[in-house]
Amino acid sequence: MAGMNLTLKVWRQNGAEDKGRIVEYKMSDISPDMSFLEMIDVLNEELIQKGDDPIAFDHDCREGICGSCSMYINGEPHGPEDLITTCQLHMRSFKDGDTIYIEPWRAAAFPVIKDLVVDRTAFDAIIQVGGYVSVNTSGNTQDANALPIPKADADAAFDAATCIGCGACVATCKNSSAMLFTSAKISHLALLPQGKVEAQERALNMVEKMDELGFGNCTNTGDCEVQCPKGISLDNIALMNREFLGASLKSEK
Amino acid sequence: MSNSAGLFSSSLGRKYLMAITGLFLCSFLLIHLIGNVSLFTDPVQFNEYTRFMSSNPLIRIMEIVLVVGFLAHIIDAIMLTKANKAAQPVKYAMDKKKSTWYSRNMGLTGTIILAFLILHLQSFWYGYKFGDVAMTLDSSGAAIKDMYTMVLAAFSQSWYSAIYVVAMVLLGTHLNHGFQSAFQSMGLRHKKYTPAIKKVGTAFAVIMTLGFISFPIYFYITQL
């Protein structure tokens, strides 16, 4: 079977200081069964053989769980299919003769390091101020099942916990708002008894950090929910909004 | 600052303020529309209503609250929109958003509403208070400013009526997104009620738009 011919328009930027530009590459005989990242691997092989600099991109697990494969493909984070990451995208989602734009996440809080690689340390910083429960785990931990948790809460917490921190929500948001991510982290813990203890402080600290890092404000357009590879719901943002309001009114800080 | 005094300096605090002032402005629109119905039914009653609105002390106090509400909504909108623009300084070469156009352009529709508001206040609020308004008689035979004739004269100009229609259609899109968005901003989201809130918001937007454009359209056509 003959492969596909494609035109790639890839963002190339040689370091943070470089202005960057779109560079066009012609690809021929691409198998529809290839994954998108394999297709870039093929291109990079060609570039290396020609003595050119290969395209830098983030990837690790290549099975949709690490969240590192950030790419804005043809105007959408992780490409045209729903509920998957770039590493789970296959070339059969494209047609012979297609032109494909590949760009890095665009957000002031996610500066480009090189080509398609952006610095997502800002997400770690948000997690560090509240994405945990302070329990003593020195050998005398209680059996988790000893605490009864309503099924609906457990399910909602689990759904929120599936967030892989990929940053697609920030990338697609016209305001580069990190509210879907932050709210997933807040509600995942706030819904469980172990996390309730610190829920108030967590909401205050994580929102404060999120603002400080230069993420924008949510205008409820809903793009994040549509593009999230894990289907994180806007319910979480509403829960965060409630938590934060209650916490700021009650807080003595 | 994460204390209650600093609440409104946080992103979420500003969103609460946006939501509260937005819904307050919605209540104003509703009252304004109901008040205007007498334009269709009874010119004398409309003139008396206008006099009541501009002289009653309680209404005067509400007028101040309304101005504060508008200013808070507008200043908050400018601060949020500026921060949002700064948060995404580089645009994509190819961007396919799945959201609605009007949900992404609240700042633009809001700005046009503001421009309209200035024109509207200039012709009817300033014009009524400080302009040269002809006198007529109220139901008891006393002299009263003839706001009714003033409105008719304004809407006989095609460009003026056209601006009203365009501004009100954009207001409708602002409300269609804004009404339900305000509930989400305050964390009021529920599997059962949110779909209903969205429907009420759309119905509200449609009623406000059709209601307010009915005046320029009707008076423009009947004076052709």
Ligand code: HEM
């Ligand atoms: C009668 C007039 C108006 C009404 C009834 C109204 C109503 C609303 C409502 C209900 C919201 C949603 C709040 C939320 O998402 O939480 C909103 C948002 C907004 N309004 Fe207005 N508005 C009016 C005039 C204006 C004006 C004059 C501006 C001009 C600058 C403006 C700019 C905005 C912006 C930018 C937003 C989005 C803010 C955000 O979500 O971050 N609005 N409006």
Ligand code: SF4
């Ligand atoms: S909320 Fe979704 S899109 Fe955002 S970081 Fe988490 S998994 Fe990625």
Ligand code: FES
């Ligand atoms: S490489 Fe891990 S999610 Fe794609």
